[in-house]
Amino acid sequence: xxxxxxxxxxxxVTGNDTRNGRAVFRTPTGAWSQDVSEAEVAESKxxxxxxxxxxxxxxxxxxxxxxxxxxxxxxxxxLVPTRLRExxxxxxxxxxxxxxxAALSRAA
Amino acid sequence: xxxxRNGTVLDHDSWTVVAAGAPVxxxxxxxxxxxxxxxxxxxxxxxxxxxxxAVEAGEELDDIVGDLPRLVLVALRFPKYTDGRSYxxxxxxxERHRYGGELRAVGDVLHDQIPLMLxxxxxxxxxxxxxxxxxxxEGRVRGVTVHYQTSxxxxxxxxxxxxxRWLRAS
Amino acid sequence: MxxxxxxxxxxxxxxxxxxxxxxxxxxxxxxSEDQFKPLRLMNGVYLQLHAYMLRIAIPYGTxxxxxxxxxAFIARTYDRGYGHxxxxxxxxxxxxxxxxxxxxxxxxxxxxxxxxxxxxxxxRNVTADQFSGAAADEIADPRPYAEILRQWxxxxxxxxxxxxxxxxxVTGAPNDRAAIQVHDIGLELRRGEAGEIGFAVYVGGGQGRxxxxxxxxxxxxxxxELLAYCTAILRVYNLYGRRDNKFKARxxxxxxxxxxxxxxxxxxxxxxxxxxxxxTLSVPAEEIARISAYFAPPAFESLPERSAAFETALLxxxxxxxxxxxxxxxxxxxxxxxxxxxxKPIGLPPGDAxxxxxxxxxxxxxxxxxxxxxxxxxxxxxxxxxxxxDVPLVFAELQRNGLAESNAxxxxxxxxxxxxxxxxLANARSIPIAQRISERxxxxxxxxxxxxxxxxxxxxINACGHxxxxxxxxxxxxxKGEEFYQxxxxxxxxxxxxxxxxxxxxxxxxxxxxxxxxxxxxxxxLRTGPDETFLQAFRRLxxxxxxxxxxxxxxx
Numbered sequence: 099x100x101x102x103x104x105x106x107x108x109x110x111v112t113g114n115d116t117r118n119g120r121a122v123f124r125t126p127t128g129a130w131s132q133d134v135s136e137a138e139v140a141e142s143k144x145x146x147x148x149x150x151x152x153x154x155x156x157x158x159x160x161x162x163x164x165x166x167x168x169x170x171x172x173x174x175x176x177l178v179p180t181r182l183r184e185x186x187x188x189x190x191x192x193x194x195x196x197x198x199x200a201a202l203s204r205a206a
Numbered sequence: 207x208x209x210x211r212n213g214t215v216l217d218h219d220s221w222t223v224v225a226a227g228a229p230v231x232x233x234x235x236x237x238x239x240x241x242x243x244x245x246x247x248x249x250x251x252x253x254x255x256x257x258x259x260a261v262e263a264g265e266e267l268d269d270i271v272g273d274l275p276r277l278v279l280v281a282l283r284f285p286k287y288t289d290g291r292s293y294x295x296x297x298x299x300x301e302r303h304r305y306g307g308e309l310r311a312v313g314d315v316l317h318d319q320i321p322l323m324l325x326x327x328x329x330x331x332x333x334x335x336x337x338x339x340x341x342x343x344e345g346r347v348r349g350v351t352v353h354y355q356t357s358x359x360x361x362x363x364x365x366x367x368x369x370x371r372w373l374r375a376s
Numbered sequence: 377m378x379x380x381x382x383x384x385x386x387x388x389x390x391x392x393x394x395x396x397x398x399x400x401x402x403x404x405x406x407x408s409e410d411q412f413k414p415l416r417l418m419n420g421v422y423l424q425l426h427a428y429m430l431r432i433a434i435p436y437g438t439x440x441x442x443x444x445x446x447x448a449f450i451a452r453t454y455d456r457g458y459g460h461x462x463x464x465x466x467x468x469x470x471x472x473x474x475x476x477x478x479x480x481x482x483x484x485x486x487x488x489x490x491x492x493x494x495x496x497x498x499x500r501n502v503t504a505d506q507f508s509g510a511a512a513d514e515i516a517d518p519r520p521y522a523e524i525l526r527q528w529x530x531x532x533x534x535x536x537x538x539x540x541x542x543x544x545x546v547t548g549a550p551n552d553r554a555a556i557q558v559h560d561i562g563l564e565l566r567r568g569e570a571g572e573i574g575f576a577v578y579v580g581g582g583q584g585r586x587x588x589x590x591x592x593x594x595x596x597x598x599x600x601e602l603l604a605y606c607t608a609i610l611r612v613y614n615l616y617g618r619r620d621n622k623f624k625a626r627x628x629x630x631x632x633x634x635x636x637x638x639x640x641x642x643x644x645x646x647x648x649x650x651x652x653x654x655x656t657l658s659v660p661a662e663e664i665a666r667i668s669a670y671f672a673p674p675a676f677e678s679l680p681e682r683s684a685a686f687e688t689a690l691l692x693x694x695x696x697x698x699x700x701x702x703x704x705x706x707x708x709x710x711x712x713x714x715x716x717x718x719x720k721p722i723g724l725p726p727g728d729a730x731x732x733x734x735x736x737x738x739x740x741x742x743x744x745x746x747x748x749x750x751x752x753x754x755x756x757x758x759x760x761x762x763x764x765x766d767v768p769l770v771f772a773e774l775q776r777n778g779l780a781e782s783n784a785x786x787x788x789x790x791x792x793x794x795x796x797x798x799x800x801l802a803n804a805r806s807i808p809i810a811q812r813i814s815e816r817x818x819x820x821x822x823x824x825x826x827x828x829x830x831x832x833x834x835x836x837i838n839a840c841g842h843x844x845x846x847x848x849x850x851x852x853x854x855x856k857g858e859e860f861y862q863x864x865x866x867x868x869x870x871x872x873x874x875x876x877x878x879x880x881x882x883x884x885x886x887x888x889x890x891x892x893x894x895x896x897x898x899x900x901x902l903r904t905g906p907d908e909t910f911l912q913a914f915r916r917l918x919x920x921x922x923x924x925x926x927x928x929x930x931x932x
Binding site for chain 2: 381387397401406407528530531533534611614619654660662663666
Binding site for chain 1: 731811
């Protein structure tokens, strides 16, 4: 039986939307989504590099800024970034924001 | 590549850049690297055709200051447009050493830095970036035209309010 | 306050047009991100974790009510209804869309504001004492000089692509509340032998990964020479500052590597040459007078030294008495006081204010503080000129808006950078640590017992939270994917400026609040009495007793 290599990682590619700056993830259709669970994943280093190359082409087309690979883990049917930094990019600040309620709910 | 000089984009340039260490042609307008100029100074200054010197961002002006009246062109390099040393050197050439020849910006010369270069005393620009060339041709490179400082363009900028002595408008 | 004339207005309008054109060229693809980044930074636009961040300049931390209302409007309309006041007296918004920035700049221009040079490798917003024009210990108001410097540095043709960022701060009082010795240039207003105004000039201070206290290069620079001398410093720096390594590019490294005496000679030689060739660098007395007139004291009433209303409230209301004890600063004008509005409520993010709070403060300032608000580098707001008679009314109004925390200068008045909750450079979170520390020390009696204590937290080595100059500094680091926090002790940014010393290995997020408490309990146990502040005690005792308390195993 083949053992899964210990360092096996699942990768997705992220960047920021050029127009509004929001954290986005490249999906299998080539679109970019704010929902990490819609991201295309790569299971090998080579597949990751390939994914990143496509993202960099999008960056040259001014769609996203500074794309890079992140590690994600599947949790049920969701994808969750493994690093805290990326988790915060996905789920927002870990603190209470004191903005006025209307503005907070509108611009989430 | 094209040269922007006196408000116009010129597709032809009379100057030939001599590669570092390469033999100097007997005729024609040449731009020579600072180190080569120092090494062959006497021969170059005795030459018939005009001589220009190219100064890298990290090089000092000391070795050409005495020869400035005989240099028809000085080229200051911007290795990256974020490297601002050549702005200071341009002002030193114009305002301290009273250099009156052509002062050319070469290297990473882009749209948004051109207004600053002109104020620091450059009067010609070697431009390779296509969108910048387009903007120059179309007269879209303006920047902010009112200034809170005097510049190397004294006499060519208006002083709109004598009570605020350093205000200028280009 | 400074008011724009036609020239200033045209400058800002043209600048809005220039940046709008840059944004359009970026969105059209004409500018690559590499080409655009320095341009957007020059306009205060960062790309952070969640979105673009916009940093709005508040020159020397002075705002009118109208301007503060405009900030509230922008935060509500284009962002999430709050703003974050920074240690450089600016305000930043965390959720801005790039396409909206030109419109926002238009709104700011309407109230004579901009975002120019709030980031980038250029001369940044000039900061000053938040109590300028109000403090009893002031020699002269630093703001006219800060305004002259602001104008001189705006789109300076020679100094817009420096090796690294360049920060100036001016203090008008011997008690330095502007932290001038951790700035690239620090200016301290002084009077000469004949009573004339001038500056002590400090160069090469800074925090970041190589913190350094500035060195004095001039004991007394006549005020007229301000621009010539600063131009000389900047030119020497622009030509010789390192560009090979961004971490060694600040002027402090040039000072360190060249040696202060040699650098001083270079600056002086450049200064003499500049004076000879450019007379417009000399600031005429009339121009100083013209600018100073904008900052003339407001129409103060002639009031008695004591106020019955004030003293009655002091006796009746212990909350008010606590507020006065910590948040009221003695004013140079009899019968008036300056009040700190703490943006450090227990358990909430330091330095944040909601749009409705900003509007409430704008109303209060309009009614009771000659229409003026200040931003302090400690991330609080200040009402600079309040009649003692009115202080009880102002306090009540602040209470109603959740703005009456009486903790100015206490352990819960924490400076914290945005940290990993917002910042793309951060290694660890800062705000949650600040919140938990503030909750631990929430008891007003306990805070008062501890007394003056500056606690400052940075989420990475860039030190935006000023941890190097915290009496207690906390630096967040990442180790194997976990957040850890190092403690430094004994730093201060005041006129006795010193850089804090790292006491030992870092603490986990779970341990750090206990560690801070250990440090404070050690101080309380060892101080000679309540009059000996934390910093004084640390300077007397050294780090040893604190290290022993923090790392008992090591000591055993």
